[in-house]
Amino acid sequence: MSKPKAKKDPSPAATRQRIRRREDLPQGENLCDHCSAKCCHYFALPIDEPVSRKDFDFVRWYLLHDRASVFVDEETWYLLVHTTCKHLQDDNRCGIYETRPQICREYTTDECEFEDDWCYERYFETPEQIDEYADALFGPQFEQSGRRKEDSLRSRRPTGLPLV
Structure with a gap:
């Protein structure tokens, strides 16, 4: 006895999960119908x-703020703020499409990040990571004792919290 074929779920959400690459897109389909709205x-x-x-x-200082990171792409440094547009709807469509800002109007799906995995050689999420990178470039900012070196901009590193 053969196993019955599973029916494909025709819902937009299910279709979005099946479409992984542009070339998988059915002829004449709008890429935005299959996207998770990364750009928003x-x-x-x-x-x-x-x-x-x-x-x-x-x-x-940027990295001390919630939902901020910094990355380098093709030798250009960027401040990345992870925040969702307040007009993005549950279906990943723009709630103000007709009156959207010019930057959104000029953005096309021709080179959007639909398939991008966002891997960068230099990507910083924490202030400690950028400190370590700066230390690698300029040498440590603090001596082993925790005392500040003369060229330091900040006071000594704080000591750890006591264990309770």
Whole structure:
């Protein structure tokens, strides 16, 4: 006895899960009908490349904020803010499509990140990571004793919390 074929779920959500690459898209279909709206869940702004300890301390400040990270793509540094557009609807469509901002109007699906996996050689999520990177470039900012070196911008590192 043969096993009955499973029926494909025709719902948009199920179709979105099946479509993984642009070439899997049915002829004439709109890519946005199959997307999780990655482009509406963040924004990234180019920032000046840090070249001094002071510059790296500014990057550290960015990373002290919730839902912020920094990455480098093709030698350009970016501040990435993980936040969802307040007009994104549950179906991953724009709630203000007719009056959306110009940046959204100019954005096309021709080169959108539908298939991107966002792997970057330099990606920083925590202030400690950017400190370690700066230490690798400039040498440690603090001595083993925890005392600040003369060129440091900040006070000594805080001691750990006592164990209770």
